[in-house]
Amino acid sequence: MHSWIDGQPGTAVNLQNRGLAYGDGLFETIAVRAGKPSLLQYHLDRLALGCQRLAIEADIPLIRDELLRFSSQLGEGVAKLVVTRGDSPRGYAPAPGAMARRILQGAPLPAYPVVNADQGVSLYACKTRLAEQPLLAGLKHLNRLEQVLARAEWQGAEFAEGLMRDTQGRLIEGVYSNLFLIRDDMLLTADLSRCGVAGVMRAALLEHAPSLGLNPQVRDLEQADLEQADEVFLCNSVYGIWPVRLFAELNLNWSPGPLTRKLQAVARTLLDT
Amino acid sequence: MHSWIDGQPGTAVNLQNRGLAYGDGLFETIAVRAGKPSLLQYHLDRLALGCQRLAIEADIPLIRDELLRFSSQLGEGVAKLVVTRGDSPRGYAPAPGAMARRILQGAPLPAYPVVNADQGVSLYACKTRLAEQPLLAGLKHLNRLEQVLARAEWQGAEFAEGLMRDTQGRLIEGVYSNLFLIRDDMLLTADLSRCGVAGVMRAALLEHAPSLGLNPQVRDLEQADLEQADEVFLCNSVYGIWPVRLFAELNLNWSPGPLTRKLQAVARTLLDT
Numbered sequence: 001m002h003s004w005i006d007g008q009p010g011t012a013v014n015l016q017n018r019g020l021a022y023g024d025g026l027f028e029t030i031a032v033r034a035g036k037p038s039l040l041q042y043h044l045d046r047l048a049l050g051c052q053r054l055a056i057e058a059d060i061p062l063i064r065d066e067l068l069r070f071s072s073q074l075g076e077g078v079a080k081l082v083v084t085r086g087d088s089p090r091g092y093a094p095a096p097g098a099m100a101r102r103i104l105q106g107a108p109l110p111a112y113p114v115v116n117a118d119q120g121v122s123l124y125a126c127k128t129r130l131a132e133q134p135l136l137a138g139l140k141h142l143n144r145l146e147q148v149l150a151r152a153e154w155q156g157a158e159f160a161e162g163l164m165r166d167t168q169g170r171l172i173e174g175v176y177s178n179l180f181l182i183r184d185d186m187l188l189t190a191d192l193s194r195c196g197v198a199g200v201m202r203a204a205l206l207e208h209a210p211s212l213g214l215n216p217q218v219r220d221l222e223q224a225d226l227e228q229a230d231e232v233f234l235c236n237s238v239y240g241i242w243p244v245r246l247f248a249e250l251n252l253n254w255s256p257g258p259l260t261r262k263l264q265a266v267a268r269t270l271l272d273t
Numbered sequence: 274m275h276s277w278i279d280g281q282p283g284t285a286v287n288l289q290n291r292g293l294a295y296g297d298g299l300f301e302t303i304a305v306r307a308g309k310p311s312l313l314q315y316h317l318d319r320l321a322l323g324c325q326r327l328a329i330e331a332d333i334p335l336i337r338d339e340l341l342r343f344s345s346q347l348g349e350g351v352a353k354l355v356v357t358r359g360d361s362p363r364g365y366a367p368a369p370g371a372m373a374r375r376i377l378q379g380a381p382l383p384a385y386p387v388v389n390a391d392q393g394v395s396l397y398a399c400k401t402r403l404a405e406q407p408l409l410a411g412l413k414h415l416n417r418l419e420q421v422l423a424r425a426e427w428q429g430a431e432f433a434e435g436l437m438r439d440t441q442g443r444l445i446e447g448v449y450s451n452l453f454l455i456r457d458d459m460l461l462t463a464d465l466s467r468c469g470v471a472g473v474m475r476a477a478l479l480e481h482a483p484s485l486g487l488n489p490q491v492r493d494l495e496q497a498d499l500e501q502a503d504e505v506f507l508c509n510s511v512y513g514i515w516p517v518r519l520f521a522e523l524n525l526n527w528s529p530g531p532l533t534r535k536l537q538a539v540a541r542t543l544l545d546t
Contacts, residue, residue, distance in 0.1 A: 003288050012285035013293060015276050015378055020286060020355070022417035023296030029363070054418070055425060080363055082293070085421075090302070090353055090380045092417065092424035092448060105288055107363045131468075132440060133404035136418055143416035144295035144365065145327070145409055148358075151365035152328060167405060175365060195404075 002073065004104040007066050016087040017101060018094070023142035025084030025100075026050040028200075031109070031238050031271050032079050035072045038271045039237055040064070042200035047083065050139045051100070056085045058100040070104045078238055080105045082142070112160070112239055117264065120245030120256050121160035121234070126150040126175065130166045130195040138198040150175045160242065161234055166195050171221040174234045177242075178202035181221065182231035182259050187214040190221045201235040201267060208266050214259065226250065231257035233264075240267035275346065277377040280339050289360040290374060291367070296415035298357030298373075299323040301473075304382070304511050304544050305352050308345045311544045312510055313337070315473035320356065323412045324373070329358045331373040343377045351511055353378045355415070385433075385512055390537065393518030393529050394433035394507070399423040399448065403439045403468040411471040423448045433515065434507055439468050444494040450509040451475040454494065454502040455532050460487040461502075463494045474508040474540060481539050487532065499523065504530035506537075513540035 003011055018024035028047055031038040044064055051058045063083065071079055082105075086098035128150040136143065150162055161174040172190045173179050178199040181188040187209045192198045209216040226232065232244040232254050241264040243256035276284055291297035301320055304311040317337055324331045336356065344352055355378075359371035401423040409416065423435055434447040445463045446452050451472040454461040460482045465471045482489040499505065505517040505527050514537045516529035 005288075010288075012287050014285050015278075015283075015376060017293065018421075020290065020293045021300075021415070022421050023415055024418060024421050027294075054422070078363065090351065090378070091383075092420045094421070094425065103288060105363070110364075128408060129406075131404035131406035131409075133402075133419070135401060135422055136404075141418055142294070142296055143418045145297060145414055145416045146406070147365045148291075148295050148297050148367070149327070149408055152367065 002106050004066065004070060006102050013101070013103065014087055016089065017084055018086060018088055019082060019084030019101070019142055022092065023144070025056065025082060025142045026054070027083070027140055027142060028081040029238060030067070030079045030081060032071045032074050032077050033272055035075050037067055037071045037079060039200045039204060040067070042203055043081070043237070046140065046198065046200055046203075047081070050141065051083065053135070053139060054085070054141070056083065056100050058083050058102075063102055066102060066104065070106070074106045077109050078107045080107065084142070110238065116160050116242045117240065120243035120254070122158060122246040122248065123244050124154045124159035124162040125247070125249035126153055126162040126164050128153065128164065130164050130172050132166060132194040134194055137195050138192045140197050147175050163247065169223070171223070171226060172196045177234040177236040180205065180233050180235065181225055181229040182214070182257065183225075183229050185213060185215050187216045188221060188225060189218055191218050199236055201237045201240070201270070204270050205235060205263055205266065212259070212262050212266070223250070227252060229254070231260045233260045235267060240264060240271055275379050277339065277343055279375050286374070286376065287360055289362065290357055291359060291361055292355060292357030292374070292415055295365065296417070298329065298355060298415045299327070300356070300413055300415060301354040302511060303340070303352045303354060305344045305347050305350050306545055308348050310340055310344045310352060312473050312477060313340070315476055316354070316510070319413065319471065319473055319476075320354070323414065324356065326408070326412060327358070327414070329356065329373050331356050331375075336375055339375060339377065343379070347379045350382050351380045353380065357415070383511065389433050389515045390513065393516035393527070395431060395519040395521065396517050397427045397432035397435040398520070398522035399426055399435040399437050401426065401437065403437050403445050405439060405467040407467055410468050411465045413470050420448050436520065442496070444496070444499060445469045447507045450507040452494075453478065453506050453508065454498055455487070455504040455530065456498075456502050458486060458488050460489045461494060461498060462491055464491050472509055474510045474513070474543070477543050478508060478536060478539065485532070485535050485539070496523070500525060502527070504533045506533045508540060513537060513544055
């Protein structure tokens with residue numbers, strides 16, 4: 001698949017790139033259908049927020065333009081956008097006036113089993129806990145060793161995703177997705193002000209919930225919330241929504257419920273347009 | 274300056290390198306004098322421990338051999354060694370059988386002001402707190418956004434280093450060094466089992482302390498420990514030891530003390546041989 005660096009075809013970055021040196025940057029994983037990036041404004045908004053919080057000076061309109069051109073060439077697949085704080089010599093202090101670097105990489109749409117969306121997935125209980133760091137919480141930054149360690153905890157196809165908790169035991173998210181619980185008319189998802197990645201599909205679903213009669217609530221989630229949930233699902237910006245059918249650690253199981261099905265239809269529409 | 278990738282001259286890494294994608298790797302910053310890497314075995318031991326804890330399969334004897342050859346060419350300066358979990362397609366799961374990548378970059382020895390070592394430094398009080406993540410604590414891994422944020426808190430030459438605390442307020446380390454306190458015959462440094470980087474100079478000084486009549490203690494350090502310290506210093510594997518003369522936040526100041534001077538001599542010997 002093709003890749004661009006700063007708007008030009010390229011396959012390698014300089015060793016002085018601060019993305020490599022320190023994970024000093026952000027990324028977005030964007031579904032591309034019919035030559036168009038899905039959830040474009042959500043991705044750009046989150047990227048802009050991340051750049052602001054990390055004080056990375058990035059030209060968002062330029063990034064938007066490049067992403068549109070890249071997606072048009074990609075046609076269908078996943079566009080991974082990485083923005084780093086540019087290059088610098090050794091040392092944590094950024095080089096004055098360093099330009100943010102923009103990397104775009106294309107990949108095929110992943111071939112997830114159809115049953116994941118249709119019948120739901122079994123959720124692994126990760127032992128890796130998420131550390132509490134409010135300065136980085138919510139951002140999709142490049143410091144992802146916790147996710148690497150968590151994803152390495154299980155192999156094989158039995159589990160499609162793993163549930164990550166924070167060091168206090170609160171339920172936070174999947175390794176590469178966000179977690180939602182439905183109870184009565186409430187759509188619950190974890191507060192991500194201490195840790196976690198605030199996914200763009202999560203943001204979109206929270207926005208659309210009221211139109212389905214759901215009351216969105218962002219708050220701390222404990223084990224009891226999972227035990228009391230009528231429906232449970234995971235979401236991200238590539239696959240949309242997967243119902244959770246089994247969390248064996250607590251001997252909990254669910255059937256894909258009617259509200260999950262309605263939200264799945266919303267997610268499909270968001271990804272297809 | 275020259276740089277090698279996997280033992281060959283090179284200046285760029287593939288976009289699929291997991292160091293860039295996730296900060297999935299480790300690094301060592303090694304002083305090189307007269308063509309030889311200082312504190313070689315300490316660096317290799319820490320790297321091996323990091324690879325073991327992150328399950329990165331690296332050939333340490335090969336890395337040692339490359340580092341020796343690289344240092345011989347560099348002559349004098351700093352060799353930065355980066356070891357990443359190799360390349361992989363998109364996704365947190367490592368590619369099966371992926372080979373760790375070895376990167377070596379040369380840089381000149383930094384031109385720190387001589388007064389830093391002679392008269393001591395003024396220590397900035399960082400607002401950025403270190404998150405508690407026991408799985409990564411102690412390692413010199415590539416997820417360094419906390420240090421980037423902390424180092425960006427001050428500009429100019431007034432402060433040579435910044436003190437970082439954890440989210441509970443315990444004293445942990447400098448942004449690019451470790452912190453030591455001396456009180457009576459005790460040599461105190463922070464327990465790094467929740468966060469922080471266990472520096473190789475820190476390890477070497479803890480080993481050498483008894484030969485100077487000092488009793489090394491690794492434990493949690495609170496503000497009161499700083500207030501009660503007779504001498505305070507910072508250390509790392511490039512500059513050795515800098516006494517701390519001022520911590521204005523708490524209106525504390527010290528003169529470089531006799532035990533710090535003895536340890537400085539030890540550090541100089543370690544760096545020169």
